[in-house]
Amino acid sequence: MNNEVAKSDSVMFNNSLISADDALAFLLDSSIAASRIEVVSLDDSLDRVLAGNIQSTINVPGFDNSAMDGYTIALDDHQVSQKNLVFNVVDRIPAGSTGNELKMGCAARIFTGAPIPKGANTVVMQEECQLSKDGTQILIERPIKLNENIRPIGNDITKDGIILSKGRKIQPQDISLAASVGIGNLEVFKKIKVGVFFTGDELVEPGNSLTPGKIYNSNRYALVALLKQVGCDVINLGNIEDKLKATCDALESLSNQCDLIMTTGGVSVGEEDHVKPAVEKLGELNLWKIRMKPGKPLAFGKVKQVPFIGLPGNPVSSFVTFCIFSLPFIKKMQGNSHYESKIVKVKANFECKRAKPRREYARVQIDNSSETLLANLYPKQGSDVMSSVVWADGIIEIPEDTVFEKGTILNYYPMNELTR
Incomplete structure (x- = not known):
């Protein structure tokens, strides 16, 4: 199997940073829709x-029926638009039953959803009908038109x-x-199966005590939860031994069971990690450096023809790159025709005085008190500040190489759209 990375002159995979738009377009082109x-x-x-x-x-409906409780009438041509008309009440038609044919000038008590009987051609709501004391006649003072309050056959669906x-x-x-x-x-x-595992001697499972130099493995739980929330079946190998053979064994096992393999951390260029050589040994790995913040490193490749996505290791970077890149990829794999993320236009309630070389995906809360939605920045935007994601209503896109004043219209991704 050819394990070479794409040619160095490729706009996608050379050492220069590529745009977020190009990276997303390439991912979507590589995503094959479900067929099972x-x-x-x-x-x-x-x-x-x-x-x-x-x-x-x-x-x-499968038959003409009444849109409300009232009286259905066999209105004669000369009675159309006439006032103060009196009709004999000759039948009662509750929903679920069929009334008798009405003769001209006669009426039937009818209830919402009940079939319009043969001969009837309009319905007047009960509040507009004055019923005689003996219940045998109604008086309608206002002019009556044909086909009032009648739902025709096929009105909803043909x-x-x-x-x-x-x-x-x-x-x-x-x-x-x-x-x-x-x-x-x-x-x-059929639901797609996504296999995940995690490596790193520094990772400790929640519930255990931390020792010096160790961190809790929050990315494991975030990734599994995100995948389950978007309807994937997850095969989770958990933490595996941080060795090349164990990593290769995990990848090979998942490639025989899954439609997609995902990991977090350890695949950016130059890192001492076993995921990169393991993926290259079993397939191919295309390493990207995307012109974005947070989340510059992102890996895409194949393990025995099964797509592989390696997210960054920092928790916010991992979360954001999943939302912006992995979720549309997964939705397309699922056969979803609406796989592109929904964008809302909002006003930035902040300014940008210095142009930045990378596009930023900043965590914001939306102020709904004004006529136009206003986006307020979380004060700490570091890739380690997971509390910003919990606080946020969504993510705002700050364009690269751009300065702007407060009130500028920017693209906004609602959080409930980015995680479902």
Whole structure:
């Protein structure tokens, strides 16, 4: 197998920094959409991705029906737009039953959702109808028009129409819509399996005591939680021995079980780490240095044809690069047609007096008190300050090589969109 890194003159993989846009475009071009399909019940379909278009086999509603409680009337042509009309009440039609045919000039008590009987051509709400003491007649003082308050057949959905499109991530309202046309099962793409492991003699599991020089392995828990939240099945090998053979064994094991392999830390150029040589031994590794902050180092490659993504080691860098790069890659792999991150335009409630060479993804909170959304910076933006991510509503994009005043419109990524 050819383990060479891409040619040194490649804009993607030479020693110069590449733009975040170029890195993301390359990742998305490299992401292959899911093809494996399974059938699940409506109860098990939430947050799954549709593997094909869903067509309705029926009209909804399947019959003309009343939009409210009131009286349905067989209005004669000469009665249209007339005032102070009296009608004989000859029937009562609750939802779920079918009334008798109405003769011209007659009315029937009707309830919301009940079928419009043959001969009837309008519905007047009960509040506008004066019922006689014996309940046999109604008086309507205002002018009446044809087809008032009638939901026509197919008003919501027409037979053979597409109600849900391939690549849609299924939400509760989608499940309701499918159920409304009698569909009980949906074809969805199978969940992708993501394998993870972590190396580093300095890492200690939470719950244990720290000794000098040790740190808690927070990235392990962040990455697994992020992957599960976006609907991946996770195979987690946990911490493995920090040796080349153990790393190769972990990669080989995951390559036989997974659709994607991810790690955090230890793959940036020049680091003494076993992940880089292990990936190169089993496949190929393309090391990137992206013109961004936080998160300059990012690795992408393959282990026996299984995609590999190595995130930076600093906790904020790892989190941000997952959100900006890995999540769109994963969504496309899942077959999701909406894999690109949602961008909202907001006003910066801060200024930038000095142009910076790298694009910054800063943690901000949004002030909703004004007409335009205002973004406020967290005071500490270091790649080690994970509390900034917990505090933030989202991430704002500060363009490279740019100065701006307070009030400038910038791109903003809501946190709830970046992690789902």
